[in-house]
Amino acid sequence: MATQQMVRSTAPGPTGHPVLGMAPAFRRDMLGTMLAGFGRYGDVVAYRFGPRWGPLTQRVVMAHHPDSIHEVFTTPRLYSRRTTAFQVLTELIGTGLLTSDGEVWLRQRRTLQPLFTPRRVAGYAELMTEEAARIADTSPVADGATVDLHELMQRYALRVVSRALFGHDVDEAVPRMQRLMPVLSDLALARTLQIVRAPLAWPTPRARRISRERAAQYAIVDGIIARHAERGAGDDMLSRLHSATDPETGQPLSTEEIRDQVLVFLLAGHETTAGALTFTLQELGRQPELQARVAGGDAELARAALLEGMRLYPPAYTTERLADVDATIAGYHVPAGTRVMLSAYVTHRHPEFWPDPERFDPSRFTGQHERPRYAYFPFGGGPRSCIGEHFAMLEGTILLRALLARYRVEALDERVRLAPMVTLRPAGEVRATLRVR
Ligand code: HEM
Numbered sequence: 001m002a003t004q005q006m007v008r009s010t011a012p013g014p015t016g017h018p019v020l021g022m023a024p025a026f027r028r029d030m031l032g033t034m035l036a037g038f039g040r041y042g043d044v045v046a047y048r049f050g051p052r053w054g055p056l057t058q059r060v061v062m063a064h065h066p067d068s069i070h071e072v073f074t075t076p077r078l079y080s081r082r083t084t085a086f087q088v089l090t091e092l093i094g095t096g097l098l099t100s101d102g103e104v105w106l107r108q109r110r111t112l113q114p115l116f117t118p119r120r121v122a123g124y125a126e127l128m129t130e131e132a133a134r135i136a137d138t139s140p141v142a143d144g145a146t147v148d149l150h151e152l153m154q155r156y157a158l159r160v161v162s163r164a165l166f167g168h169d170v171d172e173a174v175p176r177m178q179r180l181m182p183v184l185s186d187l188a189l190a191r192t193l194q195i196v197r198a199p200l201a202w203p204t205p206r207a208r209r210i211s212r213e214r215a216a217q218y219a220i221v222d223g224i225i226a227r228h229a230e231r232g233a234g235d236d237m238l239s240r241l242h243s244a245t246d247p248e249t250g251q252p253l254s255t256e257e258i259r260d261q262v263l264v265f266l267l268a269g270h271e272t273t274a275g276a277l278t279f280t281l282q283e284l285g286r287q288p289e290l291q292a293r294v295a296g297g298d299a300e301l302a303r304a305a306l307l308e309g310m311r312l313y314p315p316a317y318t319t320e321r322l323a324d325v326d327a328t329i330a331g332y333h334v335p336a337g338t339r340v341m342l343s344a345y346v347t348h349r350h351p352e353f354w355p356d357p358e359r360f361d362p363s364r365f366t367g368q369h370e371r372p373r374y375a376y377f378p379f380g381g382g383p384r385s386c387i388g389e390h391f392a393m394l395e396g397t398i399l400l401r402a403l404l405a406r407y408r409v410e411a412l413d414e415r416v417r418l419a420p421m422v423t424l425r426p427a428g429e430v431r432a433t434l435r436v437r
Pocket residue numbers: 097098099109161264265268269270272273276314315316319320377378379380381383384385386387388389391392
């Protein structure tokens with residue numbers, strides 16, 4: 001425990017632009033700026049966005065050491081979710097499990113947890129296997145065809161999560177959701193990084209665009225929910241959402257809450273998985289021997305490759321909390337009202353825990369390794385960790401094994417250009433040649 005005397009002043013960090021602080025650097029190259037900050041200042045780095053003083057000043061502290069991450073994730077009494085990024089997400093996708101807070105969140109989490117038990121999730125293995133086979137059977141037009149891995153993986157992940165949710169495929173909605181995702185993501189990020197944010201009710205061009213895209217997204221989801229209702233209850237998550245009740249109070253979810261959960265599962269549940277699979281396949285696509293072992297049925301290696309893919313390219317590459325009261329991180333004073341950012345992208349490259357950090361090496365996740373719990377946190381941690389973790393891992397390993405058993409994947413580019421949006425995505429196509437084994 002840090003005693004009062006041990007508390008050093010504020011954390012060190014770059015000053016950046018005199019008026020805008022580090023906002024331009026983050027906008028230009030967020031990942032590079034965070035890594036450079038870590039390299040230069042170490043485990044705790046303070047960034048300023050906006051002017052040095054005054055009401056527009058925003059202070060952000062980034063904590064990179066696993067011990068600090070542990071503390072931030074597991075002490076919700078000190079660190080809440082009431083941050084800009086989550087506010088902006090709420091404006092875009094409503095108040096589902098990802099964006100709710102306090103009592104509302106607790107009730108929702110209690111109500112939804114039974115939908116994601118390992119037994120329930122195992123029940124989706126069959127549809128995941130069918131969808132993986134569909135991708136493997138139908139993707140390349142001919143042996144040796146070049147595909148966009150990201151497009152394939154988005155299609156797979158969206159079909160899996162929509163079948164799990166609705167009990168059938170929602171093919172007509174898939175391309176529309178796929179088109180909307182980068183637009184929403186772009187809007188969310190632009191709004192998060194804005195120093196002055198007008199309320200959405202003000203008719204700025206961006207606010208109008210957000211309202212329009214949000215309406216389009218709700219229309220898609222409402223349409224799916226209405227058709228589902230006509231068909232009657234089945235063995236799917238949406239039927240379970242309708243009948244789910246809070247185990248403590250017996251209270252069901254409201255119609256609006258159900259829609260917001262559907263949206264969260266659709267969005268949180270496909271972008272992330274698609275990204276993780278794309279990056280993993282790109283890396284395996286440069287390492288034929290490793291790939292051959294996964295193709296040969298080494299299930300532990302498939303899992304390790306996916307974990308290693310998410311180490312280098314964590315789809316949820318940053319998250320943040322708000323210090324609700326004065327706090328201390330690694331001996332530095334963190335005043336109430338500070339945004340505390342955690343970045344899996346940076347900590348997953350911490351040289352103390354990850355030797356030769358840029359090398360893709362799944363053996364880091366096979367066998368036993370001594371490492372602090374929060375040296376690796378692609379699914380977050382503490383009470384608000386990802387509810388879909390088992391679902392995503394099962395879905396991911398099923399796809400890797402099915403696709404690689406069928407094809408040799410040869411990635412055409414040495415590296416993927418990254419686009420840090422709401423999730424970490426490839427900046428464009430991820431080209432690979434598929435050759436029948
Ligand atoms: C590789 C795939 C995935 C990754 C990397 C991932 C990552 C994460 C992370 C890091 C968080 C915590 C965010 C924070 O603390 O700020 C989170 C929360 C969440 N994830 Fe995932 N996720 C994945 C797949 C899924 C899937 C498949 C679903 C649902 C079907 C899902 C639904 C959610 C929900 C609802 C939350 C909010 C939980 C809460 O606050 O109680 N995720 N995810």
